[in-house]
Amino acid sequence: MNYRHAYHAGNFADVLKHAVLALLLEHLRLKAAPFCVVDCHAGTGCYDLAGIEAGKTGEYRDGIGRLLAAGPLPALLDGYLAAVRAVNAGEPELRYYPGSPLIARSLLRPDDRLLLSELHPEDSQALRRLFTGDRQVVVHRDDAYAALKALLPPAERRGLVLIDPPFEATDEFRRLLRGLGQALRRWPTGIYAIWYPIKDRQPVEAFLAELALLGRPGLVAELCRFPADSAERLNGCGLAILNPPWRLDEALATLLPALAGALEAKGGTRLSQLDRAIDRQTMLS
Numbered sequence: 001m002n003y004r005h006a007y008h009a010g011n012f013a014d015v016l017k018h019a020v021l022a023l024l025l026e027h028l029r030l031k032a033a034p035f036c037v038v039d040c041h042a043g044t045g046c047y048d049l050a051g052i053e054a055g056k057t058g059e060y061r062d063g064i065g066r067l068l069a070a071g072p073l074p075a076l077l078d079g080y081l082a083a084v085r086a087v088n089a090g091e092p093e094l095r096y097y098p099g100s101p102l103i104a105r106s107l108l109r110p111d112d113r114l115l116l117s118e119l120h121p122e123d124s125q126a127l128r129r130l131f132t133g134d135r136q137v138v139v140h141r142d143d144a145y146a147a148l149k150a151l152l153p154p155a156e157r158r159g160l161v162l163i164d165p166p167f168e169a170t171d172e173f174r175r176l177l178r179g180l181g182q183a184l185r186r187w188p189t190g191i192y193a194i195w196y197p198i199k200d201r202q203p204v205e206a207f208l209a210e211l212a213l214l215g216r217p218g219l220v221a222e223l224c225r226f227p228a229d230s231a232e233r234l235n236g237c238g239l240a241i242l243n244p245p246w247r248l249d250e251a252l253a254t255l256l257p258a259l260a261g262a263l264e265a266k267g268g269t270r271l272s273q274l275d276r277a278i279d280r281q282t283m284l285s
């Protein structure tokens, strides 16, 4: 396990992932019944952008740095930006970046729960420290897909699973599809948000085609910094959302171009149904 998210925290990929995560949680908050969030590749939960790792790459400058410096942003980003501002309270400028666990935590109500799993020993320790004494949050140190097997379905029977692997393993798409298939058999009605990198398009399209075969309704939201003309770099990233909440497509149709504009993404955005030909696509090559 070489991947450490501290090098990438707050980059353009985190901005897309976390903005959509906040939107999904805001949808879940519309109904009074409690919900459960399962984040099975949780990371450390909070990142110091003045630390050595973030300083080495500076990736956050093209992500959350750009977003905060952009002109007026749609209200759809309010929940996400509030979580970013909350971890920076008292700081003269952007210093910390909240990971998915802290963003999810910021949107829980008193009866909602957050179940986290992180396999890296140091990162899972940091995560435990962050949530010590918080009765709404449980931290595990399990393999993500074993955690899903153990934790699903949650007692609440409504909520969200975030699957956010590091894609270090060459067969990560395959492992993900296998783990997700098992998770869906245990909890077919949960919302699943799956993050994926876009380097070469071909494996992404093959992955999405296989995802569609799992038989759940889904949306695909992508943001590309560069046209997909080099398989060597991270050109963009996407989120596939299974069992998406009602009208999420409309929210994403506003959110994606706003993010692309603020982040000066030159590869365009894509919003489509999982099981249909692309219905809205801009500039992707």
Ligand SMILES: C[S@@+](CC[C@H](N)C(=O)[O-])C[C@H]1O[C@@H](n2cnc3c(N)ncnc32)[C@H](O)[C@@H]1O
Pocket: 001, 003, 004, 005, 014, 017, 040, 041, 042, 043, 044, 045, 098, 099, 100, 101, 117, 118, 119, 120, 123, 142, 143, 144, 145, 164, 165, 166
């Ligand atoms: C992309 S990062 C997660 C970032 C986090 N979800 C966020 O948005 O703030 C992926 C994380 O998965 C962890 N990881 C890698 N393999 C794992 C596995 N098999 N099970 C659980 N976590 C794993 C890595 O240590 C890393 O912290």
